[in-house]
Amino acid sequence: xxxxxxxxxxxxxxxxxxxxxxxxxxxxxxxxxxxxxxxxxxxxxxxxxxxxxxxxxxxxxxxxxxxxxxxxxxxxxxxxxxxxxxxxxxxxxxxxxxx
Numbered sequence: 711x712x713x714x715x716x717x718x719x720x721x722x723x724x725x726x727x728x729x730x731x732x733x734x735x736x737x738x739x740x741x742x743x744x745x746x747x748x749x750x751x752x753x754x755x756x757x758x759x760x761x762x763x764x765x766x767x768x769x770x771x772x773x774x775x776x777x778x779x780x781x782x783x784x785x786x787x788x789x790x791x792x793x794x795x796x797x798x799x800x801x802x803x804x805x806x807x808x809x
Contacts, residue, residue: 716757
C-alpha cells in the first residue's frame with residue numbers, strides 16, 4: 711500500500727518558485743539546496759489531497775503560510791549566498807597558500 715501524503719508547505723514553495731520563474735532560471739542543485747534550507751525553517755503540514763486542501767483552506771491562513779514561506783525563502787537565499795562567499799574565500803586562501 712502506498713500512501714499519498716505531502717507537506718503542503720512544500721507544495722506552496724514549489725508553486726512560488728514556479729510563479730517567480732526560478733524553476734527554469736536557477737540550477738537544479740541550487741534549487742534543491744534552497745528548497746531544503748527553506749523547508750527546514752517551516753512547520754510541517756501534511757495533506758492527502760491537494761484538491762481538498764484548496765476547498766477547505768482559510769484565505770487568511772493561506773496568506774500567513776505564504777508570508778512564512780517568503781520570509782524563510784529570503785533567509786535561505788542569504789544563508790546560501792554567505793556560504794558561497796565563505797567557500798570562495800577559503801578556496802582563494804588555500805590557492806594562495808599553495809603558490
